[in-house]
Amino acid sequence: MVPAEKILHAAKEHGAQAIGLSGLITPSLEEMSHIAAEMQRQGFSEPLLIGGATTSRAHTAIKIAPHYQGTVVHVVDASRAVGVVAKLLSAGAAADYRSTIAADQQALREEHAAKTRAPLLPLAAARANAVKVSYAPVKPNKLGVTALGDLDLAVIAKYIDWSPFFQTWDLAGKYPRIFDDARIGEQARQVFADAQAMLASVVTEKWLTARAVCGLFAAERHGDDIELRDGGQLVMTWRGLRQQVTRAEGKANQCLADFVAPEGDFVGAFAVTAGLGIEEKLAEFELAHDDYSAIMLKALADRLAEAATEWLHERVRKEYWGYAASEALSRDELIAEAYQGIRPAPGYPACPDHTVKRDLFRLLDATNHCAMALTESYAMTPAASVSGFYLAHPEARYFAVGKIAADQLEDWAIRNNMSVDEAQRWLAPQL
Numbered sequence: 001m002v003p004a005e006k007i008l009h010a011a012k013e014h015g016a017q018a019i020g021l022s023g024l025i026t027p028s029l030e031e032m033s034h035i036a037a038e039m040q041r042q043g044f045s046e047p048l049l050i051g052g053a054t055t056s057r058a059h060t061a062i063k064i065a066p067h068y069q070g071t072v073v074h075v076v077d078a079s080r081a082v083g084v085v086a087k088l089l090s091a092g093a094a095a096d097y098r099s100t101i102a103a104d105q106q107a108l109r110e111e112h113a114a115k116t117r118a119p120l121l122p123l124a125a126a127r128a129n130a131v132k133v134s135y136a137p138v139k140p141n142k143l144g145v146t147a148l149g150d151l152d153l154a155v156i157a158k159y160i161d162w163s164p165f166f167q168t169w170d171l172a173g174k175y176p177r178i179f180d181d182a183r184i185g186e187q188a189r190q191v192f193a194d195a196q197a198m199l200a201s202v203v204t205e206k207w208l209t210a211r212a213v214c215g216l217f218a219a220e221r222h223g224d225d226i227e228l229r230d231g232g233q234l235v236m237t238w239r240g241l242r243q244q245v246t247r248a249e250g251k252a253n254q255c256l257a258d259f260v261a262p263e264g265d266f267v268g269a270f271a272v273t274a275g276l277g278i279e280e281k282l283a284e285f286e287l288a289h290d291d292y293s294a295i296m297l298k299a300l301a302d303r304l305a306e307a308a309t310e311w312l313h314e315r316v317r318k319e320y321w322g323y324a325a326s327e328a329l330s331r332d333e334l335i336a337e338a339y340q341g342i343r344p345a346p347g348y349p350a351c352p353d354h355t356v357k358r359d360l361f362r363l364l365d366a367t368n369h370c371a372m373a374l375t376e377s378y379a380m381t382p383a384a385s386v387s388g389f390y391l392a393h394p395e396a397r398y399f400a401v402g403k404i405a406a407d408q409l410e411d412w413a414i415r416n417n418m419s420v421d422e423a424q425r426w427l428a429p430q431l
């Protein structure tokens with residue numbers, strides 16, 4: 001998300017009648033609260049619209065609206081923004097509409113305050129209930145960092161998982177079954193046909209460039225942390241978060257570090273982008289007032305970024321690491337994650353800490369190898385980018401860290417050499 005100063009400056013300059021914020025990853029949620037507070041401080045009165053994948057009605061009511069006396073409204077779908085703004089600015093209906101929103105938010109806050117939360121275990125008890133798994137790690141064929149340069153998009157395109165593509169168009173359903181849906185099948189066929197046509201140009205005319213870098217390192221587990229070494233040198237420490245919710249009998253309080261053998265193991269890291277060159281093409285579409293093509297290209301770039309991530313993970317398993325050299329999975333089996341090992345990405349529920357991307361980028365020199373960068377709230381540029389880690393343990397699974405207690409917050413802050421205040425800001429959704 002663009003910093004508060006820029007947004008509010010632009011709003012003033014253009015005499016905006018309403019301001020809209022969109023947040024994809026959780027650090028932008030904190031930025032939204034900050035913008036609301038800034039709007040209050042600077043004496044704004046215009047309505048503030050909130051949207052994006054990680055936002056919600058409850059979050060808007062509890063965390064954002066209290067910072068601003070003007071109306072703050074969560075909008076689930078950008079296509080409804082016009083209707084919402086029209087009502088907010090309507091001479092006759094605005095007052096009623098605004099007080100309905102305020103009353104709804106007050107009710108949500110009261111509901112939230114009255115909720116009894118599941119008790120959290122002390123960190124020491126959660127650690128004592130870690131996953132206990134032993135295995136014989138396989139030494140990678142190629143240790144260290146491997147930059148793959150420009151990827152062949154014709155190959156990458158074969159790895160696309162099309163189901164999420166339809167989400168962009170607000171069409172819910174799994175590919176290819178979605179085409180048979182009585183209500184939305186026809187529309188799904190249409191956007192899919194347009195996507196295939198554009199994808200052919202993306203590949204043959206090289207509208208986009210995709211790049212990737214990966215690295216495989218010797219790894220040692222120290223409690224909830226994983227130390228990565230290259231030629232004996234400590235090159236990064238990945239500091240994990242552990243589940244503290246009371247788990248059912250026989251279920252462990254998991255942390256990703258649990259899947260790294262304490263006697264010595266190996267861990268991988270990767271950064272992939274498929275969005276290089278997109279700005280030029282988007283500018284062309286903008287000039288032609290062709291929103292449809294612009295959205296289509298962004299959706300294709302996102303699909304290609306995920307496909308390149310899938311393709312790279314397969315190469316790592318079969319070649320660079322080689323622990324699954326004889327793996328032969330179909331596209332559907334890859335989508336269903338039928339392979340050994342996982343690739344947790346910072347921001348996903350098993351490792352909700354986005355800040356680790358800073359060390360990950362440094363470790364892989366992702367900026368140099370892939371022209372990728374991080375914004376101050378740890379979003380990656382280009383937007384169509386993915387980064388994360390590889391764990392090879394056969395029993396490694398994704399899970400949600402969920403809520404953590406003050407003891408883990410403090411412990412994590414100390415391990416990260418960060419103030420508790422700062423840690424609180426980055427882990428806000430976990431608290």
Ligand code: B12
Nearest residue numbers: 020022025026051052053075077078345347380383386387
């Ligand atoms: C597609 C997708 C991607 C794509 C594209 C991202 C991009 N460039 O936008 C790719 C594959 C590149 C990707 C990467 C990542 N992703 Co991602 N991704 C998604 C996914 C599956 C869908 C998001 C989406 O585009 N939906 C379709 C659009 C149209 O919906 P939308 O954004 O919600 O917008 C709608 C409404 O919210 C509303 N709206 C949105 N904004 C606004 C604004 C206003 C003013 C209004 C009125 C309305 C409005 O209108 C839209 C249309 O209905 C979500 C999960 C999910 N199901 O939501 C995860 C998700 C957003 N990703 C997530 C994560 C963690 C990441 C990565 C950080 C992972 C990583 N380490 O690499 C990266 C970050 C990328 C970056 N650039 O920094 C997490 C974020 C959670 C968190 N804790 O932060 C999610 C929620 C997945 C999850 N369940 O954990 N991702």
